[in-house]
Amino acid sequence: MKPEDLSSLGGLLACPSCHAGLGPADAGLKCTGCGSTFHVDAHGFVEFRADDSGDEVYDQDTTPEEYAETQLHSGQRLFDEYIFPLLGEERFTTVLDAGCGMGMGVSKLLDEGYEAFGIDLPNMARFWARAGKNPVRFFCADAARLPFREGFFDVVYCMGAFEHIGTRTGFFTLLDNYKEIRRACVNELLRVTRPGGRIIVACPNKRFPVDIQHPPADAESPPSIGLKIRTAVYDKTGVNFHPVWGKYHLASYPEVKQLFCEDGGARGFRPLPLSDYFGFSIFERTSLRPFLHLVRFYLNNLPPFLRGSFVNPYMLVEIRK
Ligand SMILES: [Zn+2]
Known part of the structure; x- marks a missing residue:
């Protein structure tokens, strides 16, 4: 990023810590209030990382x-x-x-x-x-x-x-x-x-107990029998039956x-x-595929008061x- 780009940003942006204005500084931006500095990363984009956190x-x-x-x-x-x-x-x-x-x-x-x-x-x-x-x-x-x-x-x-x-x-x-x-x-x-x-x-x-956009677990999830079953179901069907409370x-x-x-x-x-809202290609990856018309009908006709x-x-x- 060029220095003139950085100065144009100063007036537009605010410090994420104290919300004061920003001015240009060596290889980045500096808060005019709290003095926090934000540098341009190796790829040319400003990183708004807090100095203190x-x-x-x-x-x-x-x-x-x-x-x-x-x-x-x-x-x-x-x-x-x-x-x-x-x-x-x-x-x-x-x-x-x-x-x-x-x-x-x-x-x-x-x-x-x-x-x-x-x-x-x-x-x-x-x-x-x-x-x-x-x-x-x-x-x-x-x-x-x-x-x-x-x-x-x-x-x-x-x-x-x-x-x-x-x-x-x-x-x-x-x-x-x-x-x-x-x-x-x-x-x-x-x-x-x-x-x-x-x-x-x-x-x-x-x-709503069904999510088809996220699997049931990530690498940090504590293992459990329930999670094992849900993961097996997800792997087989593409459908994540998940808790609705808690x-x-x-x-x-x-x-x-x-x-x-x-x-x-x-x-x-x-x-x-x-x-x-949905492109229905996402449903084609799951076991909901045979119900595509039904799902589409349901989504398109949900009465406004139930949304x-x-x-x-x-x-x-x-x-x-
Ligand atoms: Zn600040």
Whole structure:
């Protein structure tokens, strides 16, 4: 990254620790308030790691090579047919993709002339560099410590990332303090959204007992008979039958509503329709394939008043600050 790019960033961004402005410093940015420095990494992207924290989350390596490759274009249909029309329901200019992965959505929004930004963990930077992503638009940051000014964004979206916040290695095993981490993340998403702006959150619904996007365990999961059986079922069918209560990494509508509205003071909470959300290729990898038409019919016809309940397989919601 060139020095003039860095100085242009200074006015746009804020310190993730104290929210003061940033100015250029040797090989990076320096907070004008607390003096924290943030350097440009080997791949050319700014790393918003706190000077003072161990920040273990920051070193999570969640993305194997093959996955990054497929992620470059996956989600394209979802973006074109669902997310972009949803964003377009209201006027917007500034957008943040929190947990942007390979940043397909951010790149599309930039092509359309929007002021779009993406953040993800530092392990993504090598893939961003390879894909030619713009270091003034993509940052290595933790969703619980965002490097943006208060109220900067018209829309913030967090799709398929919230369920991994507060986990030990970025997958499923929850840290003991995951609730505090998730609260910090929600407060940050709310902080950077302008009053009246929107936050869109999506992940499989914890209260619905079936998840086809995540296996039952990660390398950190303590072994148990139950987990063994669930893993065997998942390996055979592609379907993860999971707990709907207690400590589990997925989020439910009541939990998300509590965090954003009751605790965070957001004004609106609208569970969104699932029609057109799924490309049905994902179902073709599972034993649900014979029921494809039935599943599609169910998802497309779920009555609006049941969207926020346990009969909805997905937690997909628009929150109004
Ligand atoms: Zn600071």
